[in-house]
Amino acid sequence: xxxxxxxxxxxxxxxxxxxxxxxxKECFDETGLTTPQLMVLYTLGKHGSMKLxxxxxxxxxxxxxxxxxxxxxxxxxxxxRIRSKEDRRVIYVSPCENSxxxxxxxxxxxxxxxxxxxxxxxxxxxxxxIINGLxxxxxxxxx
Numbered sequence: 001x002x003x004x005x006x007x008x009x010x011x012x013x014x015x016x017x018x019x020x021x022x023x024x025k026e027c028f029d030e031t032g033l034t035t036p037q038l039m040v041l042y043t044l045g046k047h048g049s050m051k052l053x054x055x056x057x058x059x060x061x062x063x064x065x066x067x068x069x070x071x072x073x074x075x076x077x078x079x080x081r082i083r084s085k086e087d088r089r090v091i092y093v094s095p096c097e098n099s100x101x102x103x104x105x106x107x108x109x110x111x112x113x114x115x116x117x118x119x120x121x122x123x124x125x126x127x128x129x130i131i132n133g134l135x136x137x138x139x140x141x142x143x
């Protein structure tokens with residue numbers, strides 16, 4: 001019985017995660033970029049030039065996956081790789097002007113507004129129950 005609950009929670013988290021990605025994609029559909037590409041551009045916009053490993057750590061995505069995402073963004077001229085002048089082995093990823101044009105400065109607000117619009121369909125008390133449930137799950141997973 002307990003195994004069934006874990007499986008159900010796991011499946012629900014996966015479904016919610018997919019729906020959140022879809023919601024973010026809707027906000028930036030006109031760009032033609034994937035959600036992970038948008039996440040990398042947003043991170044670079046917020047933090048400036050970064051090493052691949054630092055982007056990977058911030059987004060909790062493997063280095064190899066980030067490298068592939070950066071390859072595609074580089075081909076589209078949204079980012080560029082720049083060698084460190086101090087240590088030629090170190091390569092930084094830096095946003096290009098094109099990325100600044102497609103990523104509005106209020107990107108977080110745009111995503112939050114989209115989510116808030118969807119949450120308006122909830123009945124009284126449901127949002128608080130969701131927040132409490134997620135906080136409880138987070139605390140349980142930390143142990």
